[in-house]
Amino acid sequence: MEVLQSNLEELERLRSIINDMLFLARADQGESATSLASACVTEEISKTIEFFEFVLDESGMNVKVEGDVQARAFIETALFRRAMTNLLQNAIQHSGAGSQIRVLVSEQPSQIQVAVSNPGAPIEEAHLPRLFDRFYRVDAARNDSDPSQHHGHGLGLAIVKAIAKMHGGSVFARSQGGVTTIGFSVPAAA
Numbered sequence: 001m002e003v004l005q006s007n008l009e010e011l012e013r014l015r016s017i018i019n020d021m022l023f024l025a026r027a028d029q030g031e032s033a034t035s036l037a038s039a040c041v042t043e044e045i046s047k048t049i050e051f052f053e054f055v056l057d058e059s060g061m062n063v064k065v066e067g068d069v070q071a072r073a074f075i076e077t078a079l080f081r082r083a084m085t086n087l088l089q090n091a092i093q094h095s096g097a098g099s100q101i102r103v104l105v106s107e108q109p110s111q112i113q114v115a116v117s118n119p120g121a122p123i124e125e126a127h128l129p130r131l132f133d134r135f136y137r138v139d140a141a142r143n144d145s146d147p148s149q150h151h152g153h154g155l156g157l158a159i160v161k162a163i164a165k166m167h168g169g170s171v172f173a174r175s176q177g178g179v180t181t182i183g184f185s186v187p188a189a190a
Contacts, residue, residue, distance in 0.1 A: 091118035115183035
């Protein structure tokens with residue numbers, strides 16, 4: 001029975017990788033977000049944070065949303081939430097128990113920028129532009145050595161980049177003073 005369960009988990013992991021690769025292939029072919037609607041960015045972020053409530057409570061972490069809480073953007077909400085899920089999952093994975101994750105929403109000229117910051121191991125400047133590459137890993141120390149703990153397959157930030165691009169936005173990453181910030185931008189609603 002254990003072997004069957006293990007095989008089922010592995011098949012689910014492979015299905016997830018295939019679905020993510022298909023999504024990225026469609027984005028590479030120029031697919032764009034089509035069901036755009038004006039939405040309050042912080043409301044969408046809050047809905048995404050709710051999804052992680054159990055994990056956050058269990059690890060003693062919390063997420064603080066700051067900045068322009070009234071900011072509105074033209075987004076496809078399902079895609080926006082997927083990008084936020086990937087960023088929050090990444091921040092949780094690379095933060096220690098009891099950490100505070102910060103989400104900053106800021107309005108730029110014609111863009112809304114969402115930045116997720118978490119304390120953790122610093123990332124060298126040379127790695128930052130490659131974080132959004134498919135299957136890219138900074139180093140073995142930032143990954144769990146226990147293969148039974150599948151936290152991802154190296155496509156999360158590539159998907160964030162694809163979603164930003166599908167909305168006409170961009171991505172960014174920086175790591176300073178023990179805090180890593182990764183984010184994206186989407187078009188501001190008028």
